Amino acid sequence: MFEFKITHQDKNSKARTGIFKTPHGKIFTPVFMPVGTKATVKTLSSEDLGELNSEIILANTYHLYLRPGEKLIKKFGGLHKWMNWKKPILTDSGGFQVFSLALEKGNTKFKTSVKITEEGVHFKSHLDGKTHYLTPQKAIQIEHDLGADIIMAFDECSPANSSKKYFKEAMQRTHDWAIKCLKEHKKLSKKQKTKQALFGIVQGGMYKDLRIQSAKFMDNIDFEGNAIGGLSVGESKEKMLKMIEAVIPCLSEKKPRYLMGVGTPEDLFNAIEHGIDMFDCVHPTRMARHGSFFTNEGRFSIRNKKFKFDKNSLQKNCKCLACKSYSRSYIRHLIFEEEILGLRLITIHNLHFLLNLMSEIRTHIKKGDFKKFKTNFLKKCATTNGKK
Amino acid sequence: MFEFKITHQDKNSKARTGIFKTPHGKIFTPVFMPVGTKATVKTLSSEDLGELNSEIILANTYHLYLRPGEKLIKKFGGLHKWMNWKKPILTDSGGFQVFSLALEKGNTKFKTSVKITEEGVHFKSHLDGKTHYLTPQKAIQIEHDLGADIIMAFDECSPANSSKKYFKEAMQRTHDWAIKCLKEHKKLSKKQKTKQALFGIVQGGMYKDLRIQSAKFMDNIDFEGNAIGGLSVGESKEKMLKMIEAVIPCLSEKKPRYLMGVGTPEDLFNAIEHGIDMFDCVHPTRMARHGSFFTNEGRFSIRNKKFKFDKNSLQKNCKCLACKSYSRSYIRHLIFEEEILGLRLITIHNLHFLLNLMSEIRTHIKKGDFKKFKTNFLKKCATTNGKK
Numbered sequence: 211m212f213e214f215k216i217t218h219q220d221k222n223s224k225a226r227t228g229i230f231k232t233p234h235g236k237i238f239t240p241v242f243m244p245v246g247t248k249a250t251v252k253t254l255s256s257e258d259l260g261e262l263n264s265e266i267i268l269a270n271t272y273h274l275y276l277r278p279g280e281k282l283i284k285k286f287g288g289l290h291k292w293m294n295w296k297k298p299i300l301t302d303s304g305g306f307q308v309f310s311l312a313l314e315k316g317n318t319k320f321k322t323s324v325k326i327t328e329e330g331v332h333f334k335s336h337l338d339g340k341t342h343y344l345t346p347q348k349a350i351q352i353e354h355d356l357g358a359d360i361i362m363a364f365d366e367c368s369p370a371n372s373s374k375k376y377f378k379e380a381m382q383r384t385h386d387w388a389i390k391c392l393k394e395h396k397k398l399s400k401k402q403k404t405k406q407a408l409f410g411i412v413q414g415g416m417y418k419d420l421r422i423q424s425a426k427f428m429d430n431i432d433f434e435g436n437a438i439g440g441l442s443v444g445e446s447k448e449k450m451l452k453m454i455e456a457v458i459p460c461l462s463e464k465k466p467r468y469l470m471g472v473g474t475p476e477d478l479f480n481a482i483e484h485g486i487d488m489f490d491c492v493h494p495t496r497m498a499r500h501g502s503f504f505t506n507e508g509r510f511s512i513r514n515k516k517f518k519f520d521k522n523s524l525q526k527n528c529k530c531l532a533c534k535s536y537s538r539s540y541i542r543h544l545i546f547e548e549e550i551l552g553l554r555l556i557t558i559h560n561l562h563f564l565l566n567l568m569s570e571i572r573t574h575i576k577k578g579d580f581k582k583f584k585t586n587f588l589k590k591c592a593t594t595n596g597k598k
Numbered sequence: 599m600f601e602f603k604i605t606h607q608d609k610n611s612k613a614r615t616g617i618f619k620t621p622h623g624k625i626f627t628p629v630f631m632p633v634g635t636k637a638t639v640k641t642l643s644s645e646d647l648g649e650l651n652s653e654i655i656l657a658n659t660y661h662l663y664l665r666p667g668e669k670l671i672k673k674f675g676g677l678h679k680w681m682n683w684k685k686p687i688l689t690d691s692g693g694f695q696v697f698s699l700a701l702e703k704g705n706t707k708f709k710t711s712v713k714i715t716e717e718g719v720h721f722k723s724h725l726d727g728k729t730h731y732l733t734p735q736k737a738i739q740i741e742h743d744l745g746a747d748i749i750m751a752f753d754e755c756s757p758a759n760s761s762k763k764y765f766k767e768a769m770q771r772t773h774d775w776a777i778k779c780l781k782e783h784k785k786l787s788k789k790q791k792t793k794q795a796l797f798g799i800v801q802g803g804m805y806k807d808l809r810i811q812s813a814k815f816m817d818n819i820d821f822e823g824n825a826i827g828g829l830s831v832g833e834s835k836e837k838m839l840k841m842i843e844a845v846i847p848c849l850s851e852k853k854p855r856y857l858m859g860v861g862t863p864e865d866l867f868n869a870i871e872h873g874i875d876m877f878d879c880v881h882p883t884r885m886a887r888h889g890s891f892f893t894n895e896g897r898f899s900i901r902n903k904k905f906k907f908d909k910n911s912l913q914k915n916c917k918c919l920a921c922k923s924y925s926r927s928y929i930r931h932l933i934f935e936e937e938i939l940g941l942r943l944i945t946i947h948n949l950h951f952l953l954n955l956m957s958e959i960r961t962h963i964k965k966g967d968f969k970k971f972k973t974n975f976l977k978k979c980a981t982t983n984g985k986k
Contacts, residue, residue: 249931253938256923278906278931285907286927294923519670535644535682539674543637543666550641550938 212407212434214466218576224458224485227575230435230466232298232359233405234290235265239466239487240575242473242568243268243300244495244561249283249293251561252495253554256295261531262561263569266298266359268490271352272307276335276342280355288357300360300490303349303391305411306439306470309367311336326366328383346387350394354404360435363391365411367440377415384413385427392431407434409468415440416449418456425460435488436461437468442477442491451480458485475504475567475591479584482571494564498556501545504563508591512542512556530562531555600795600822602854606964612846612873615963618823618854620747621793622678622686623653627854627875628963630861630956631656631688632949633883637671637681639949640883641942644683649919650949651957654686654747656878659740660695664723664730668743676745688748688878691737691779693799694827694858697755699724714754716771734775738782742792748823751779753799755828765803772801773815780819795822797856803828804837806844813848823876824849825856830865830879839868846873863892863955863979867972870959882952886944889933892951896979900930900944918950919943 211233218227228239244251244259247270251259259267269289274280286292289299308331309324325332330345349364364387368380388410395408410428414420428436438457441450454469461467466487472478473491481489494504501512505525510517512524523533524541532541532555544552567587574583599621606615616627632639632647635658639647647655657677662668674680677687696719697712713720718733737752752775756768776798783796798816802808816824826845829838842857849855854875860866861879869877882892889900893913898905900912911921912929920929920943932940955975962971 248935248937249928250935250937250939255919255939255943257919277935278927282907282927286909286925292925292928294928518666519673521674531643531645537674537680539666539670540637540680540682547636547638547665549636549638550941551638551643553938554942555643 211405214435214464216463220575220580221578222581223483225482225571225575225580226485226487227572228466228487230487232266232407234296234298234359237265237298237488238572240478240482240568240571241265241488242478242564243488243490244565245270245490245492246293247492248273248277249289251557252499253550253557254561256293258531258554258558259295260297262558262565264297264561264565266300267295268300268302269293269356269358270304270307271301271349271356271362272304272311274301274356275304275344275352276337280352284355284357288355290357298360299358301353301356301358301362302470303353303362303364303411304344305349305362305365306367308333308344309369326383328386331366346390347394350391350398350408354395354398354402354406357404358406360407360409361395362437363388363408363410363433365413365439367413367443368415370415370444372415374415374417374420377413377417378420381413381415381420381424384411385424388428388431388433392433409433409435409437409466411437411439411470412457412461413440414453416445416453418452421453421456422460425457429461429465433465435466435468437470437488438486439470441469442471447477447480450477451484454481454484454486461485473564475564476588478564478567479571479588482575483581483584494560495557498560499553501552501556502560503556504560506587506590512538512545512552517542524556524559525563528559528562529566530559532559532562599793602823602852604851608963608968609966610969611871613870613959613963613968614873614875615960616854616875618875620654620686620795622684622747625653625686625876626960628866628870628956628959629653629876630866630952631876631878632953633658633878633880634681635880636661636665637677639945640887641938641945642949644681646919646942646946647683648685650946650953652685652949652953654688655683656688656690657681657744657746658692658695659689659737659744659750660692660699662689662744663692663732663740664725668740672743672745676743678745686748687746689741689744689746689750690858691741691750691752691799692732693737693750693753694755696721696732697757714771716774719754734778735782738779738786738796742783742786742790742794745792746794748795748797749783750825751776751796751798751821753801753827755801755831756803758803758832760803762803762805762808765801765805766808769801769803769808769812772799773812776816776819776821780821797821797823797825797854799825799827799858800845800849801828802841804833804841806840809841809844810848813845817849817853821853823854823856825858825876826874827858829857830859835865835868838865839872842869842872842874861952863952864976866952866955867959867976870963871969871972882948883945886948887941889940889944890948891944892948894975894978900926900933900940905930912944912947913951916947916950917954918947920947920950 856876
């Protein structure tokens with residue numbers, strides 16, 4: 211059912227194009243996956259996502275487990291039917307949210323709201339403080355109920371200020387859990403005759419040796435793909451790239467490589483150059499809701515006074531709905547008036563911009579001038595690099 | 599340029615169908631106009647409104663005058679171009695908002711934030727408390743800058759608890775202002791070669807004699823249409839109907855009749871039966887944002903627990919985007935999670951429901967069984983009648 215085929219390998223870098231076949235269609239890599247945390251990419255309908263030619267979207271196990279509950283979604287025949295999205299879906303395992311939502315309350319509360327054992331994690335819901343217990347097995351059971359095409363193993367994402375000793379322990383737990391996830395996945399797939407691809411997640415913090423150890427471990431397991439977790443969590447871009455560089459040689463070329471939580475143009479270019487195939491990030495949709503939009507000349511805030519009388523579209527010659535129909539002046543008015551249409555229009559534009567960029571990157575990898583394209587794009591666009 | 603033609607007159611009531619020609623296309627009456635207060639029907643794009651077959655929308659002079667200012671919109675070639683809506687638009691004069699927004703602060707503050715003279719109204723903006731001065735002439739100037747197809751005369755909408763003496767004075771002011779509006783309108787139309795239809799507004803509170811006096815006065819002026827203002831402001835349905843009954847015989851059959859601020863199915867049926875041709879109301883869009891939706895069996899809140907596992911669409915066999923693609927269960931989830939898509943989907947459904955009802959009403963007037971259709975619809979739908 212699942213098959214990853216590399217269709218082109220860049221000669222000047224590790225960049226590559228590929229096709230990943232899933233039960234709900236092909237994914238052309240490198241691919242960016244818009245994030246639909248609660249089974250909706252914020253402000254957009256499935257029809258909007260279809261018009262954007264989004265090939266795959268992501269949904270969050272943690273949020274859907276808490277509300278409305280995976281059993282409800284299972285009753286509807288899974289996420290695809292429930293949210294009326296016919297193309298591929300990826301669900302994360304909930305691991306990242308369990309830890310990051312606890313962390314958001316401040317590190318002092320970390321130990322009280324998340325209790326980790328070798329078997330799993332007791333945590334308090336960010337919604338109502340109720341205690342829940344997630345194990346690798348339980349996470350996989352939930353993901354099977356949700357029914358995404360690609361599901362993620364349950365991992366521990368440690369706080370950035372943890373010691374190396376702690377990172378190592380957490381990594382080893384993540385490895386143990388990976389084995390448990392795979393076992394549960396195989397059992398459920400056989401029993402329920404479901405077709406889902408399970409990916410492992412490389413951890414190890416900002417420690418090269420741990421990252422290498424983790425990558426070798428994960429690659430050795432019978433997963434359909436490898437993900438890199440715990441990056442883009444506040445470290446410098448140089449450090450992130452160093453970790454990617456360390457990890458990539460340990461990950462099979464034949465499996466798709468997914469860098470979790472990354473989505474600024476500069477980061478995408480750099481990671482693709484190092485051989486990453488898949489990405490997800492709330493960045494383009496979240497920045498849209500703050501009124502920021504991508505252009506070829508960088509990133510701008512529509513709130514800037516200079517756009518008040520601007521008759522141009524967000525980006526000249528852009529083919530998205532927002533740019534075909536509306537001026538910067540009008541969209542600025544919508545954002546100032548807190549009109550929902552403004553949020554939707556910039557979301558559409560930002561996703562179009564990023565998905566279109568990925569499509570262009572694939573084209574240039576095939577053409578053999580990926581690095582030239584990267585240099586030119588980033589030169590024009592000095593401010594697009596994740597500046598907030 | 600403007601022409602109102604009655605295409606069918608019901609034999610059993612005053613209901614009628616007609617066509618009103620405007621520079622941006624024909625309007626088939628009776629018509630419901632979705633409200634786009636700040637040049638956007640909340641949550642919807644112009645494309646959405648197009649798909650809903652909305653023939654005309656309304657925008658608010660008061661809000662657009664304050665922000666972004668009518669001069670900005672004029673620079674863009676008017677509202678149509680600014681918001682990318684190619685079909686007819688109606689702007690109110692701002693009168694209702696000047697008075698109602700002041701009233702919202704409580705009656706005691708009414709005199710301090712709105713000061714009325716025979717020449718116009720000094721008021722404080724609800725946005726920043728700055729003082730503004732609107733006169734009949736100024737309101738018409740703004741409406742000419744906005745460039746809607748149909749524009750409204752500047753009127754005074756008195757608080758419900760005013761004395762009859764006050765209502766009479768306010769009505770007389772409204773009459774004086776109507777003359778001034780028409781004069782300014784004719785001057786500007788000639789000077790700027792603009793094609794806009796000006797409607798007068800009948801006032802007079804809940805006093806039959808004042809209403810009759812006001813209707814005769816307005817109908818006698820060279821307006822393209824007559825509106826009835828100051829109704830549906832808290833009075834009983836019986837009282838509202840009595841006022842409509844009193845007014846209608848005084849208004850020319852040859853001019854379109856517009857009942858302002860009315861939009862529940864029961865009110866629409868009753869007013870159409872009495873000869874009203876046009877309506878606007880925030881009701882269907884506002885109730886959508888509160889999670890309430892229209893069905894043939896009445897109005898429901900999607901928050902009701904009974905919809906949690908409901909696989910049905912909001913209304914069986916409904917052709918709107920929300921009903922074609924999504925279940926009540928999914929939309930309920932979106933509303934609970936405060937996801938913007940939920941607000942948009944119910945808005946689409948409610949407007950589709952009401953616009954479709956108007957289309958059916960036109961069909962049944964032509965068929966000659968309007969009253970039978972009305973009785974059957976309202977019998978099925980006992981709870982749709984504006985229950986909040």
